[in-house]
Amino acid sequence: MTHSGSCHCGRIRFEVDGDIGSALSCNCSICQRKGSLLWFVPRAALRLLAPESDTASYTFNKHVIQHRFCPTCGIHPYGEGQGPDGDAMAAVNIRCIEGIDLAAVPVTHFDGRSK
Structure with a gap:
């Protein structure tokens, strides 16, 4: 499935392929402040439209x-980095994806503050 998303003003637009089975909520110093719900995908699954x-x-x-x-x-x-296997990954903030029911997505809590 292809999902469309953007920032609030629409300057950053993207499409991402895959099924959102779950999201991650991290409590590290930046994620806690942003309130992101992250979905990790291979970087190749994320296409910038800007x-x-x-x-x-x-x-x-x-x-x-x-x-x-x-x-x-x-x-x-979104964010970009490498997965544990060294492959390029993207962490997509599912709060920026259009038309999904956030309450229906299971959320795993990650203690990034302790890492």
């Missing part, structure tokens, strides 16, 4: 995850 140059990026701690956000509205629709 130029990557329209995004801004923030890194912290080990500087291995590119937290992508819109410089206009400030919304964080």
Whole structure:
């Protein structure tokens, strides 16, 4: 299934392929503040419909995850990094995906604060 999403103002638009079986809620210093619900997919499953140059990026701690956000509205629709196997991954904020029932998506809580 292909899902469409965007930041609030629409400057950052994307499509992502896959079935949203669950999401992750992390309590690390940035995720807790953003309130993201993350769905991890191979990076190839995420297609930007706007130029990557329209995004801004923030890194912290080990500087291995590119937290992508819109410089206009400030919304964080996705992040990029590598999975445990070394493959490129995307962490899509499902709160930015159109037409899904967030209450129907099982959420796993991850203690990123302790990592």
